[in-house]
Amino acid sequence: KKECLYDLEDRAIGHIIHKFEVSDADAPPNSQPFSWDLRDADRGKGASVPFTISEQGNLKVAGKLNFQRKNLYRLQVRVFDNGDPPLYSDANVTIKVVDKSQWPPVVSTLTVTAITADETYPSGIPLGKVHASDFDPYDVLVYSLLETPNSAAFTIDPSNGTLKSLTPLRAGSYELGVGVSDGRWTARGDAYVKIVTLTSLMPDMKLDQAQFGTAEEARLQPGSPHHHQHAVKIEGKSGTTSSNTGLHYHNVKSRKDISSFAVVMTLK
Incomplete structure (x- = not known):
């Protein structure tokens, strides 16, 4: 199959760009362990590329990337099974190198008031979503909770910023710090959660x-x-x-x- 991937020019050596998943209808020992081969799809085997692939199928950065010098790599990834003779399958991969992140994320403040009919607000229910944006079009934002007195009672989805509680919450106010990283910059945001009981309201x-x-x-x-x-x-x-x-x-x-x-x- 074909894959089109994006990576930033300032990625550290060893950074995992992509993990390939492999399945084989053959039973062991003719299937696993798999072995891998990576080559430049345009220049063929032996041509140097700033990437490598591990035994686990992780495609990694193996050299310095500079999008002004070269911003497009076409690779052929070949995986072999353990049969005799070994059979193989190919995947064609295009990697586009883009400029390193120029702008930090911008995080909006989340304010939530949750009202419960019981003495506590149940855990595991989404309380709200922290929203963030980034002017760099290829940046991937990762959300995390900063360490605060209340952070141990909450969790946040690292991919979309959905905030939940890990334990039932009693009536009161909870202030949280949220970190949003694009891989180079980390911006801070705030989340304010207030739990109110129906009887008090x-x-x-x-x-x-x-x-x-x-x-x-x-x-x-x-x-x-x-x-x-x-x-x-x-x-x-x-x-x-x-x-x-x-x-x-x-x-x-x-x-x-x-x-x-x-x-x-x-x-x-």
């Missing part, structure tokens, strides 16, 4: 006991005069619903189900 709200446990839908009856100013999204094991005029639990059968729901509320 709407102390007059009561559960409709008549419908609870018997109907497909149990309603929370609002007692707050500001109830209609809230847009509410309720997520849980049994379903999701949204409302601008009331709070609804869908397919709730017992109080145990109620406690498993996480409520996310945006104040208008």
